[in-house]
Amino acid sequence: MSPPRSLTTHRLPKRLSSLPRIATLLTIMTVSVPAATLSPTHLRTEYRTNPLGVDSPRPRLYWQLQSTAPNTHQIAYEIRTAATLGDLSAAKSPRWKSGRVDSDRTTHIVYEGPALVSREVMHWQVRVWDNHGHVSAWSEPARWEMGLLEPSDWSADWIEAAIDEDTSISNPAQYFRRDFALTKPIASARLYITSHGVYEASLNGQRIGEDLLTPGWTSYAHRLPYQVHDVTALLVEGDNTLGALVGDGWWRGQMGWGGKRNNYGEKLALISQLEITHSDGSITRIGTDPTWRAATGAILFSDLYNGESYDARLFPDGWNRPGFNATSWTGAVVRDHPKSNLIATVNDPMRRIEEITPVNVTPLGDDRWLYDLGQNMVGWVRLKTTGQPGETFVLRHAEVLTPDGKLYTENLRSAQQTVHYTRHGDGDETYEPHFTLQGFRYVELTAPNPPVPDAITGIVIHSDLRPTGQFTSSDEMLNQLQSNIVWGMKGNFVDVPTDCPQRDERLGWTGDTQVFAPTASFLMDTAAFYTKWTGDVMADQETDGSIPNVIPKVLKEGGVAGWADAAVIVPWTVYLNFGDKRILETNYTCMRNWVEKVRRETGDNLIVNGSGHFGDWLFFKTSKWNVQDAITDKDLIATAYFARSTALLAKTARVLGHESDAATYAVLSRQIKTGFQREFITPGARLMSDTQTAYVLALGFDLVPPAQQAAVAAHLAANVRQYGHLTTGFLGTPLLTDTLSENGYTDLAFELLMRRDYPSWLYPVTRGATTIWERWDGIKEDGSFQNRGMNSFNHYAYGAVGDWIYRTIGGIQSTSPGYRTVRIAPVPGGGLTHANTSFESLHGRISSAWRIADGVFALEVTVPPNTTAAVVVPHPGDSAPITVDAGTGSTPTPTTHADGHTTYEVGSGTYRFRTPWHDA
Numbered sequence: 001m002s003p004p005r006s007l008t009t010h011r012l013p014k015r016l017s018s019l020p021r022i023a024t025l026l027t028i029m030t031v032s033v034p035a036a037t038l039s040p041t042h043l044r045t046e047y048r049t050n051p052l053g054v055d056s057p058r059p060r061l062y063w064q065l066q067s068t069a070p071n072t073h074q075i076a077y078e079i080r081t082a083a084t085l086g087d088l089s090a091a092k093s094p095r096w097k098s099g100r101v102d103s104d105r106t107t108h109i110v111y112e113g114p115a116l117v118s119r120e121v122m123h124w125q126v127r128v129w130d131n132h133g134h135v136s137a138w139s140e141p142a143r144w145e146m147g148l149l150e151p152s153d154w155s156a157d158w159i160e161a162a163i164d165e166d167t168s169i170s171n172p173a174q175y176f177r178r179d180f181a182l183t184k185p186i187a188s189a190r191l192y193i194t195s196h197g198v199y200e201a202s203l204n205g206q207r208i209g210e211d212l213l214t215p216g217w218t219s220y221a222h223r224l225p226y227q228v229h230d231v232t233a234l235l236v237e238g239d240n241t242l243g244a245l246v247g248d249g250w251w252r253g254q255m256g257w258g259g260k261r262n263n264y265g266e267k268l269a270l271i272s273q274l275e276i277t278h279s280d281g282s283i284t285r286i287g288t289d290p291t292w293r294a295a296t297g298a299i300l301f302s303d304l305y306n307g308e309s310y311d312a313r314l315f316p317d318g319w320n321r322p323g324f325n326a327t328s329w330t331g332a333v334v335r336d337h338p339k340s341n342l343i344a345t346v347n348d349p350m351r352r353i354e355e356i357t358p359v360n361v362t363p364l365g366d367d368r369w370l371y372d373l374g375q376n377m378v379g380w381v382r383l384k385t386t387g388q389p390g391e392t393f394v395l396r397h398a399e400v401l402t403p404d405g406k407l408y409t410e411n412l413r414s415a416q417q418t419v420h421y422t423r424h425g426d427g428d429e430t431y432e433p434h435f436t437l438q439g440f441r442y443v444e445l446t447a448p449n450p451p452v453p454d455a456i457t458g459i460v461i462h463s464d465l466r467p468t469g470q471f472t473s474s475d476e477m478l479n480q481l482q483s484n485i486v487w488g489m490k491g492n493f494v495d496v497p498t499d500c501p502q503r504d505e506r507l508g509w510t511g512d513t514q515v516f517a518p519t520a521s522f523l524m525d526t527a528a529f530y531t532k533w534t535g536d537v538m539a540d541q542e543t544d545g546s547i548p549n550v551i552p553k554v555l556k557e558g559g560v561a562g563w564a565d566a567a568v569i570v571p572w573t574v575y576l577n578f579g580d581k582r583i584l585e586t587n588y589t590c591m592r593n594w595v596e597k598v599r600r601e602t603g604d605n606l607i608v609n610g611s612g613h614f615g616d617w618l619f620f621k622t623s624k625w626n627v628q629d630a631i632t633d634k635d636l637i638a639t640a641y642f643a644r645s646t647a648l649l650a651k652t653a654r655v656l657g658h659e660s661d662a663a664t665y666a667v668l669s670r671q672i673k674t675g676f677q678r679e680f681i682t683p684g685a686r687l688m689s690d691t692q693t694a695y696v697l698a699l700g701f702d703l704v705p706p707a708q709q710a711a712v713a714a715h716l717a718a719n720v721r722q723y724g725h726l727t728t729g730f731l732g733t734p735l736l737t738d739t740l741s742e743n744g745y746t747d748l749a750f751e752l753l754m755r756r757d758y759p760s761w762l763y764p765v766t767r768g769a770t771t772i773w774e775r776w777d778g779i780k781e782d783g784s785f786q787n788r789g790m791n792s793f794n795h796y797a798y799g800a801v802g803d804w805i806y807r808t809i810g811g812i813q814s815t816s817p818g819y820r821t822v823r824i825a826p827v828p829g830g831g832l833t834h835a836n837t838s839f840e841s842l843h844g845r846i847s848s849a850w851r852i853a854d855g856v857f858a859l860e861v862t863v864p865p866n867t868t869a870a871v872v873v874p875h876p877g878d879s880a881p882i883t884v885d886a887g888t889g890s891t892p893t894p895t896t897h898a899d900g901h902t903t904y905e906v907g908s909g910t911y912r913f914r915t916p917w918h919d920a
C-alpha cells in the first residue's frame with residue numbers, strides 16, 4: 001500500500017547542516033492549500049472577555065486565529081470599534097479604525113483611538129489576512145467598558161454602620177440596605193461597588209454576580225479595587241432595594257502572626273454607586289449616603305482563618321427586598337475615606353469552581369461524623385440539615401488525620417477553621433459560609449441528629465483563572481504528583497498567591513510564588529492575576545527599594561534574597577509566558593530599585609551579606625551521624641540571586657529599549673558573576689558549599705565560567721549520587737532537575753523525579769498526599785508528623801518541578817516571549833511509555849503526545865495558527881528512519897540532525913512522527 005499523500009519517510013543523511021530556515025520553509029509549504037475557513041475568535045481585552053470597568057487608558061486587545069488550513073499565520077489585521085453594536089456592524093461612526101495593519105501580531109494590540117472616558121462602552125471587531133491569501137469575515141463583536149477613571153466620578157460617599165463594637169475581637173458581619181423607587185423605564189444599569197472588608201451585594205433579594213470575597217486583597221491603602229456589575233436585569237420600574245453584606249475579611253480580620261487583627265482599619269465600610277440609564281436617556285444615581293440603614297444579623301462572626309458562625313434565626317428575612325421594615329436598624333455615617341485609591345479590578349475574581357462529594361463518612365459516636373472528601377481542597381462546605389429550630393451544627397476542618405483517625409489540627413496553629421450553623425426552622429436548610437476559607441480534606445460534623453445523605457459537599461473556591469496546561473503520563477504516581485501540583489495551585493491562588501491555605505498564615509510570600517510562577521503560568525492563565533499582584537508589590541515596596549517578604553504587606557520584614565527577587569522574576573515570568581511588555585514597563589522602576597538597593601548594600605566586592613535571610617528554606621537535614629545536612633551558605637545564595645535579578649533587569653531594560661540601563665546592568669551582572677566566582681567557586685570547580693543548591697544556583701543562573709561548567713556539573717552529579725536523593729529546599733529545588741538535564745544528567749533528573757522514598761516528590765504521594773506538602777517529610781516514614789509549628793500539607797513551592805516536567809517530558813518550550821515560537825522536544829525517560837502534554841497559549845493549543853510501544857516511538861504534536869515550532873524527534877540511532885504524517889498539510893523536511901535528534905521546523909497543524917525505538 002502506498003503511503004497517503006502527506007506521509008513521507010525520511011532516511012536521514014548522517015548529518016544535515018544548515019537547511020532552510022523557517023521563513024523559506026513556510027513559503028515552500030504554501031502550495032495548493034485546500035479552501036479553508038479563517039476566523040479570528042476568542043476576542044479579549046486586557047486578558048478578559050468583555051470586561052466591565054477597565055481603567056487602562058490604552059487597553060490591549062487579543063484574538064486567536066482559527067483556520068482549517070495547516071501552516072497558517074496572520075499577515076495583516078484590521079480592527080474597528082464603535083460606541084454601539086449597530087454602528088459597529090453598519091461600519092458607521094467608528095470611534096477608532098486601525099486600518100489594515102501588516103502584522104503577524106494577535107496579542108497586546110494597543111487601542112490607539114481617542115482618549116477613553118469614564119463609563120465609555122467600546123464594541124470592537126477584527127478581521128485578518130493570512131499567508132494563504134485568505135481574508136476572514138469580521139469577527140463576532142466583543143466589547144469593553146471603561147470604569148470610573150477619576151475620584152470625582154464617585155458621587156457616592158463611604159459609609160459606616162453606626163454600630164458600637166469592640167474591635168479587638170471579631171464582630172458580626174453588617175447588613176447595609178437602601179430602598180429606592182424608579183419611575184421611568186430602565187435601559188441599562190451598572191453597579192460600582194467596593195468595601196473595607198469583604199462583601200456580597202444583592203438587588204431585590206438576588207445576589208449580584210457570583211464573585212466571592214470581593215474586593216479581594218490588595219495593598220488597600222494604595223489600591224482598593226472596585227467591581228462593576230451589569231444589574232439591568234435585576235431592577236424593576238417601581239420599588240427596589242439594594243443591599244450589601246460586609247464581613248471582616250483581610251481588612252480587619254485576623255491576618256498575620258500573633259493573632260494580629262485590624263491590619264487596615266478597625267471599621268467596615270461600604271461605597272456603592274448604582275447608575276441607572278433610563279430609556280429617555282436620563283440617569284438616576286443611587287449612591288451610599290446617610291439615608292442607608294445598617295444592622296447586624298445572622299453572621300455572628302466571620303474570619304478567613306477561623307471560620308464563620310451563623311445563626312439562621314437572626315437572619316433579617318427580606319432585608320434586601322422592598323417592603324422590609326428597617327426602623328429598628330441603625331443609620332449610616334458618612335466617612336471621609338479616600339477615593340483616590342479606588343482602582344478597577346484587573347484580575348479574575350474568586351468563584352465557586354467545583355464541588356466535591358465525600359468519598360467516605362465514619363460515625364464517631366452519637367453526635368459526630370467524619371467526612372473524607374478524598375482531596376485536600378480549599379473553599380468551604382455546603383451543609384444540608386434537617387431538624388429543629390435552634391439546633392447547632394459544627395464543622396471542623398483538617399487536612400490530615402492522626403494515626404488513630406482523628407482530625408489533625410495542631411498544624412493549624414491558632415487558626416480555628418470551624419463553622420457553626422444554627423438552624424432557623426424545622427424544614428430542610430442549606431447553608432454555605434460567606435466570608436471565610438478553609439484548607440481541608442476531612443470535615444468533622446457535630447450534629448444533634450444523624451446527617452442527611454448529602455449533608456456535606458466541598459465547594460472548591462479560588463481565583464477563576466483560565467486552565468491552560470495539562471500533563472498525563474503512563475505512571476500513575478507521576479500523574480498524582482501532577483494532580484497535587486494543580487491542587488496546590490488551586491488552593492493558593494486566592495486573589496493573592498499564598499504560601500498555604502490552612503494555618504494562621506495564608507500570606508503572599510514572595511519567595512514561594514517566585515519559584516512556582518513558571519509552573520503556575522503553564523497550568524493557568526496567570527497574566528492578569530500577576531499583573532494585579534505585582535501592582536501590590538510596587539505599592540508596598542519600601543522607599544529604600546526593599547521588598548516586603550509578604551505582599552500585600554502585613555509583616556514588617558523584607559529584603560530577603562530569593563523572596564524580594566520576586567519583584568524582578570515574576571514580571572519577567574509573565575513577559576516570557578505571555579509576551580507582555582507592559583508588565584515590564586510598569587514594574588521597571590520597582591525592579592531597578594530593588595537591584596539598586598542590593599547594590600548599595602554590597603559595597604565594592606558585590607558579595608551580599610545573607611545573614612538573617614531564609615537561605616535555602618527547608619533544605620534537607622538529618623540526624624544520621626555520617627550524613628551531612630545540606631546547608632548552603634547564605635551569602636552564596638544571596639549573591640547568586642543578586643546576579644540573577646541584575647541579569648534579568650539588564651534583559652528587561654533591553655526589551656524596553658532603555659539601552660543605557662541595559663548596558664549598565666549587563667556590566668553589573670558580569671561583575672557580580674566575577675565576584676561570585678572569586679568568592680564561591682574553588683579552582684577545582686567545587687562550590688564553597690558542597691550542596692546541590694549551591695551547584696544549581698551557580699549553573700542555573702549562569703555564574704560558572706564556561707571552562708568550569710562540565711566540572712561543576714560533575715560535582716553536582718556526584719553530590720546527587722552520593723546522597724542518592726535530593727537535598728534542596730525552596731530555592732534549590734526548582735532548578736535541580738533543569739540543571740541536571742541541561743548539563744547532560746537527564747537520567748539523574750529522572751531518578752530524582754521517580755524516586756519514591758523520602759526525600760522526594762513522590763514520597764508524599766506514597767503517603768496518600770493529594771496536594772504538595774510544605775516539607776519533604778510532613779508525615780515521616782514512621783507515620784509521625786513533622787514540627788506542628790510549620791507543617792502545611794498544601795504549599796505549592798516544591799510543585800515548581802512541574803515546569804521541568806512540562807518542558808522536558810512534555811517537551812513544550814517557549815522560544816520567544818508568549819509562545820510565539822516554540823520548541824517541542826520531548827525527552828522520554830524514567831521508564832515512562834507515554835506522556836500527553838498540552839498548553840493553551842495566547843495563540844491556541846500546543847500539544848505533544850508521545851508513546852513508546854512495540855519498538856516504535858510515536859509523537860503527535862499540534863501547533864496553533866500564528867505559531868511556528870521546531871519539533872525535535874529523538875531516536876536511538878543516527879540513521880533511524882522517521883515517518884512523518886502531516887495530515888492535509890505538506891510534509892516537513894528535517895532541518896537539523898544531530899546526536900540522535902532530528903529537528904523539523906513546522907507551522908500550524910498536526911504532525912505525527914514515528915521512529916524505531918529501543919531502550920538505550
Ligand code: BGC
Nearest residue numbers: 499500505509511512614617
Ligand atoms: C511560609 C513560607 C515562607 C517562609 C519564609 C513560612 O512560614 O509558610 O512558605 O516562604 O515562611 O521563611
